[in-house]
Amino acid sequence: MQSSELTHTLSFGLHIDTGSPDDLRNGCLEARRIRNEVNRLDRHGWDWDDLRSVVVDNATHVKNTSQQIVDKILGEIETYHEHKDDGWGRPYPYIDKLYPMVMNHGEGYRLFLEDEDTVRFRISAAPRNHVKGELRGSPDHFDRVRTALENDEWRVGTAEVVHKHSEWRLHVTVTHEQHHVASKNDAETIVGVDVNEDCIALTAMNRDGAMLDSVVIEYPEIKERRHEFFTKRKRMQNAGQTAFESVVQTEERDYVHDCLHKVSRQVVDWVSQFTDPVIVFEDLKDMRDSIDYGTRMNRRLHSLPFAALREMVSYKASWRGIPSDEVDPEYTSQRCPRTECQHTSRSNRQKKRFRCQECGFQDHADRKAAVCVVQNWFAVATIVSELIRR
Ligand SMILES: [Zn+2]
Secondary structure, three states: OOEEEEEEEEEEEEEEEEOOHHHHHHHHHHHHHHHHHHHHHHHOOOOHHHHHHHHHHHOOOOHHHHHHHHHHHHHHHHHHHHHHHHOOOOOOOOOOOOOOEEEOEOOOEEEEEEEOOEEEEEEEEEOOEEEEEEEEOOHHHHHHHHHHHHOOOEEEEEEEEEEEOOEEEEEEEEEEEEEEEEOHHHOOEEEEEEEOOOEEEEEEEEOOOOEEEEEEEEOHHHHHHHHHHHHHHHHHHHHOOHHHHHHHHHHHHHHHHHHHHHHHHHHHHHHHOOOOEEEEEEOOOOHHHHOOOHHHHHHHHHOOHHHHHHHHHHHHHHHOOOOEEEEOOOOOOOEOOOOOOOOEOHHHEEOOEEEOOOOOOEEEHHHHHHHHHHHHHHHHHHHHHHHHHO
């Protein structure tokens, strides 16, 4: 059975105290130049070994960083070649937005554990041009990067400097040397997940599409308490008590955080009962600005639990060797799950109740959505296996 190393990507904000954001920008501009040059030479039919050595020699980054960037770009081109029959587009020959700087720990960048609460970074935006400062991030990510720096079983791997939502961020990978996660392609049980602001619905199906079991775990208290905190903060704002306001905010964050840990443990316990499971989430990351999926989706995107809960579930699951995957969320809330019907309409859903306007099928709306998540996963798996057979 194929498996992969247990690797996590942690995301941090950068508080710079030596050097400037402009240095990072220049580093990412150089990465973009490398990216466009690699694509240009590849289209001219260059041998990849020659291409790699010429581009790395001409780049102004620390040598190891230039190598990492070239490898990332060649990886993108390789992925395109593997999937081109599936209609995947070739990477654009030229991009004009910034490209991430990819760096090796110890060469292109370095993290230092200063004390309990402080992790410092040093990024070489160019040789002898170091940008330094402190990482900013969630308590979870801090715990994990601290463990990776202190513990021999963990390795701090490559990191990328990215500019996102008008902020400079560092995405750091950490890998556990012994732990392995099962390959999602070998999964026997597919567990679809539908996350909402007051509950999470799970449906387990086997490879034949038969439902094994389902569960809806509710957490109305998170929604209620968040509403209470919101009212409390509003009152303080009106009274001008900004100092207390941030205390309330921390209290709220800690409360929600604890609840989500409890829920994610329940989810992983439930999933663990099945043979070789894979946990499938809806991929919502690019939807925020691109497509209007209606008010239900928007509410889910902007309510805190979705991203945090998903991350905690994936993290805890990977510790038990269980892989996670994601699918296109298209129509999961509107489509009838009966294979012979598939009628898709917004009016099929009335709050927590799903009732197909065509065939009359009825179910809990979120559990039904979790079934559709599994069906979307099967749809992609079928395309891939047909490609392999060809
Ligand atoms: Zn139907």
